[in-house]
Amino acid sequence: MRIELDKITTAFIALGKAFTNQSEEINEIQQKAFQANPWFTPEQISFCFQSWANNLTPENLDFWIKKDVKNENKNPKTVALICAGNIPLVGLHDVLCVLISKNKALIKPSSQDEILMKYAAKILIQNYPVLENYITFTNEKLENFDAAIATGSDNSARYFDFYFNKYPHIIRKNRNSVAIVPADISVEEMKNLADDVFIYFGKGCRNVTHLFLEEGMDITKLLDQWQHLEELVNHHKYANNYIYHKAILLMNLSKHLDTNYLLLQENDMIYAPVSTLNYSFYKNEQELLSNIENQKDKIQCIIGKNHIPFGASQLPKLWEYADDVNTMDFLNTL
Numbered sequence: 623m624r625i626e627l628d629k630i631t632t633a634f635i636a637l638g639k640a641f642t643n644q645s646e647e648i649n650e651i652q653q654k655a656f657q658a659n660p661w662f663t664p665e666q667i668s669f670c671f672q673s674w675a676n677n678l679t680p681e682n683l684d685f686w687i688k689k690d691v692k693n694e695n696k697n698p699k700t701v702a703l704i705c706a707g708n709i710p711l712v713g714l715h716d717v718l719c720v721l722i723s724k725n726k727a728l729i730k731p732s733s734q735d736e737i738l739m740k741y742a743a744k745i746l747i748q749n750y751p752v753l754e755n756y757i758t759f760t761n762e763k764l765e766n767f768d769a770a771i772a773t774g775s776d777n778s779a780r781y782f783d784f785y786f787n788k789y790p791h792i793i794r795k796n797r798n799s800v801a802i803v804p805a806d807i808s809v810e811e812m813k814n815l816a817d818d819v820f821i822y823f824g825k826g827c828r829n830v831t832h833l834f835l836e837e838g839m840d841i842t843k844l845l846d847q848w849q850h851l852e853e854l855v856n857h858h859k860y861a862n863n864y865i866y867h868k869a870i871l872l873m874n875l876s877k878h879l880d881t882n883y884l885l886l887q888e889n890d891m892i893y894a895p896v897s898t899l900n901y902s903f904y905k906n907e908q909e910l911l912s913n914i915e916n917q918k919d920k921i922q923c924i925i926g927k928n929h930i931p932f933g934a935s936q937l938p939k940l941w942e943y944a945d946d947v948n949t950m951d952f953l954n955t956l
Contacts, residue, residue: 707732
């Protein structure tokens with residue numbers, strides 16, 4: 623039985639509403655997910671749920687459908703989805719793309735995010751039972767599929783390229799995000815930037831790992847607005863990262879700033895491990911943007927006054943695709 627676009631849209635809207643229900647079921651799901659993966663604190667999951675609820679509205683879905691979705695798909699394909707597990711529900715957007723394009727999702731969830739992914743699928747099926755024939759989870763070897771979307775590390779991407787070589791595919795690798803911080807940044811913008819760096823403990827590809835500071839910018843002014851984040855070290859996994867990287871810096875006699883919860887280095891690298899942050903200075907923004915363009919394969923998004931607003935890195939819209947690869951265009955051509 624084929625799925626109908628209006629009914630699946632209704633199921634998506636119901637999923638958004640379910641995420642904001644203050645119910646025992648939601649609390650239980652959050653606790654189970656937290657017990658299975660301590661990085662997924664109830665607060666982080668709540669943020670994730672709310673951001674999805676804000677996305678899955680009739681207005682947003684209508685805009686997305688008109689922009690990117692083909693209404694006709696007379697020959698549904700099975701799309702294998704290998705999901706990452708670095709942040710809550712990071713694979714959900716791929717699932718929604720596959721379903722709204724009227725294809726079938728064969729999902730290999732991350733063990734780090736299996737509980738939340740299966741909960742989302744459960745809500746969708748409850749509100750549109752036909753989707754039970756379009757959503758399949760497996761922890762076994764992927765078989766009997768027509769295309770693949772896989773997200774992982776640079777190392778796993780080499781395996782994915784080999785394994786999915788004969789299928790239409792999207793392979794995503796490691797990426798991080800950067801922020802362009804002008805000298806006249808406001809206090810409110812500095813506070814918002816903290817979310818770009820620290821939401822999900824900085825583990826997402828949309829989290830800022832490098833600050834490009836305008837020459838003359840005093841980084842301590844920025845850190846003054848982040849003092850409330852000292853509580854991060856009360857999270858044992860984050861604290862373990864902080865202690866480990868601090869020891870490395872001290873043993874190597876590497877120059878750095880230490881806020882007692884964050885380690886900062888003046889370093890040109892885009893990537894920075896959890897509990898660390900790199901920064902560098904720029905004189906000319908156009909030259910900086912040219913430099914960023916040369917590293918675009920490493921950068922997920924840019925935060926700044928003329929880019930994604932400060933504080934909004936982890937609030938992508940439905941039509942903003944990972945790695946700037948339009949997933950719907952890919953699915954529409956299958």
